[in-house]
Amino acid sequence: MPVDRLLPTQEAEDLLDLTRDLADKELATRVEEHERAETYPEGLFATLGEAGLLGLPYPEELGGGGQPYEVYLQVLEELAARWAAVAVATSVHSLSCFPLATFGTAEQQQRWLPGMLGGGLVGGYSLSEPQAGSDAAALRCRASRVEGGYAITGTKAWITHGGRADFYALFARTGEGSRGVSCFLAPGQVEGLGWGRPEEKMGLHAIPTTTANWDGAVLEADRLIGHEGQGLEIAFSALDSGRLGIAACAVGLAQAALDAAVDYANERETFGRKIVDHQGLGFVLADMAAAVDSARATYLDAARRRDLGRPYGRQASVAKLVATDAAMKVTTDAVQVFGGYGYTRDFPVERYMREAKIMQIFEGTNQIQRLVISRGFAR
Numbered sequence: 001m002p003v004d005r006l007l008p009t010q011e012a013e014d015l016l017d018l019t020r021d022l023a024d025k026e027l028a029t030r031v032e033e034h035e036r037a038e039t040y041p042e043g044l045f046a047t048l049g050e051a052g053l054l055g056l057p058y059p060e061e062l063g064g065g066g067q068p069y070e071v072y073l074q075v076l077e078e079l080a081a082r083w084a085a086v087a088v089a090t091s092v093h094s095l096s097c098f099p100l101a102t103f104g105t106a107e108q109q110q111r112w113l114p115g116m117l118g119g120g121l122v123g124g125y126s127l128s129e130p131q132a133g134s135d136a137a138a139l140r141c142r143a144s145r146v147e148g149g150y151a152i153t154g155t156k157a158w159i160t161h162g163g164r165a166d167f168y169a170l171f172a173r174t175g176e177g178s179r180g181v182s183c184f185l186a187p188g189q190v191e192g193l194g195w196g197r198p199e200e201k202m203g204l205h206a207i208p209t210t211t212a213n214w215d216g217a218v219l220e221a222d223r224l225i226g227h228e229g230q231g232l233e234i235a236f237s238a239l240d241s242g243r244l245g246i247a248a249c250a251v252g253l254a255q256a257a258l259d260a261a262v263d264y265a266n267e268r269e270t271f272g273r274k275i276v277d278h279q280g281l282g283f284v285l286a287d288m289a290a291a292v293d294s295a296r297a298t299y300l301d302a303a304r305r306r307d308l309g310r311p312y313g314r315q316a317s318v319a320k321l322v323a324t325d326a327a328m329k330v331t332t333d334a335v336q337v338f339g340g341y342g343y344t345r346d347f348p349v350e351r352y353m354r355e356a357k358i359m360q361i362f363e364g365t366n367q368i369q370r371l372v373i374s375r376g377f378a379r
Contacts, residue, residue, distance in 0.1 A: 003255065003296075005074060012071045015056075019078045022051055027082035034206040035085070035351060040164065041206055044086065045093075049119020053079075054093055057241075058101050062109055063117035069241070070303040073248035077296070080252025081259075084355045085204040087252060089122070091245030092160045096123030096169040098238040099183050103226040112185060116167065124165035125242070126186070126212060127235050128158045136171070136235060139181055141214060143172035149221045150174070150184070152192070152214040158362070162210030163195040164188075171235055172214075174228045181231035185223045192217030203354035240316045241306070243363050247299040247316075247323035250359045254292045254327040257334035257352045261285060264338055264347075281337065288330045295323035314376050321369040324359040331356040 007013050026047055034041050048054055057072040058064025065072075072094070080087035097116050100108060115121045132138040141154025152172055159168070170186040186193075196211035226234055262285060265276035275281050302315035331353040335342035342349050360366045 003077075007071065007074070008068060012067070015067070015071065016074060016078065018051065019053065019075045022047070022053075023079055023082040027079065027086055031083040031086075031206075032348070035083075036205075036345075038205040040208065041086065045089070045122045046119070048086075048090065049122075052119065054090065054119045054122070055097070055117030057094060058097065058113075058117050062101055063114035064101075065117075068303070068307045069244065070300055070307060073244055073299055073303050076245055076248040077252035077255070080249040081256040083206075084249060084253045084352075085207045087249045088204060088246070089161050089207045091242065091249055092125050093123045093165075094245060095238055095242040096125045096165075096167065098241055099169045099225045099234045100185055102237065103183070103230070103234050104185075108185070108222065108225070112167075121166035122161060122164070124159050124161040124168045124188075125238075126156045126159050126162075126168045126170045128156065130155060130157045130211070136232060137178045137181070139171060139173050141172045143174050143182060143184065143219070145174075146218060148218070150219050150224070151216045152184075152186075152219060153216055154214055156212040156214070158199075158209060159212055160207060160209055160362075162198075162208055162212060164208060168212075169225075169238070171231045174231075178232055179229045181235075182228045183225040183231040183234045184219055185225055186219060190217045190219070202357060203351065204358060239363060240313045243316045243320035243369075244299055244302055244306070246359055246363045247295070247302075247319040250320075250323040250327035250356065251292060251296045251299065253352055253356055253359070254288075254295065254323075254330040257327075257331040257349055257356075258285070258288045258292055260347065260349050260352075261288065261334040261337040275337075284333055284337065288333050291326040291330050295319075295326040298322045314373055317364075317369040317372040320363060321366050321373070324356070324366060327356040327359055328353075 052065050055064035056067040057069050060066035076087050076091055127136060129139055141156055143150040143152050166188045168186045170184045171181055173180055174182040192215045194213040198208040198210050266274055268275045299319040302312045302319045305312035305315055334349040335353050338347055338349055341347055
């Protein structure tokens with residue numbers, strides 16, 4: 001069912017209408033084919049780019065769409081309601097543009113951002129390593145100074161769009177300790193960069209997640225974003241925005257599960273009545289709807305704080321925590337509403353349930369979100 005949204009402008013209303021139309025035509029019609037076959041949706045991100053959906057939250061003067069974050073996130077939610085993997089990859093693309101757009105020099109921005117935000121390129125975010133997921137300060141991948149730039153050596157892990165993206169926000173060690181990590185804008189292909197076999201995941205099958213093996217690949221000196229040692233500051237600043245993206249994706253997925261459950265409950269009959277008319281199941285649907293609406297409200301609150309230039313880090317963690325926990329519960333309940341059919345691949349709710357699980361894990365596990373939130377109480 002269409003979500004009754006409160007959007008700030010007519011332009012935003014028109015953008016959401018365009019997004020819904022494109023998502024219905026280009027995503028909803030292809031999702032089952034690619035998720036079941038685990039094949040990449042060739043050309044789809046170019047289509048999203050041509051529609052202007054890959055640079056929405058960035059200023060127009062930098063090549064972006066100039067949209068408030070609260071509007072961008074609702075676009076992500078609409079995409080996720082049709083195809084979670086594509087929405088997550090779109091969120092990661094936006095995350096990968098953040099370091100250059102926020103910490104890059106004017107010269108760097110003029111050189112690279114128009115292509116990154118204009119839809120011609122798609123990006124990935126390369127922070128995690130096999131032994132350094134939540135503990136980003138434990139990074140080992142190293143960027144060593146050489147003539148003309150930096151030689152990158154080490155292994156990065158869990159890269160969404162790995163091997164397919166045109167560029168990556170790469171974090172590597174240039175010194176020791178928490179102030180020894182730096183950020184680079186790495187090209188998608190360079191001599192000395194190899195890719196591992198895509199992970200065999202529970203869900204989000206159509207978009208690859210891989211490791212990257214850097215074997216002395218040289219990046220030019222002007223691909224350093226910010227200054228040496230500023231990497232973790234950049235990474236954590238970007239992740240506040242990225243967590244909101246995942247929250248919006250989780251809400252879209254939960255909304256799709258709720259819609260499927262409501263439709264099924266109005267069609268299926270037991271004991272001479274539609275199952276929606278049985279109070280026990282009606283209350284389950286009511287709880288699902290309350291969880292979706294509450295999760296949406298948390299990410300919109302954080303986004304509006306961001307748009308006003310106010311601190312929003314705690315609210316971003318709350319939104320990511322609430323929305324992804326809600327998505328896990330709502331998708332599980334949707335399977336329950338379908339009964340035995342919910343456990344089969346004849347209906348999409350089993351896929352929704354599998355896709356929801358990872359959202360509690362990436363962009364900082366929900367245990368890390370609780371740690372971030374609780375640290376704010378210390379005096």
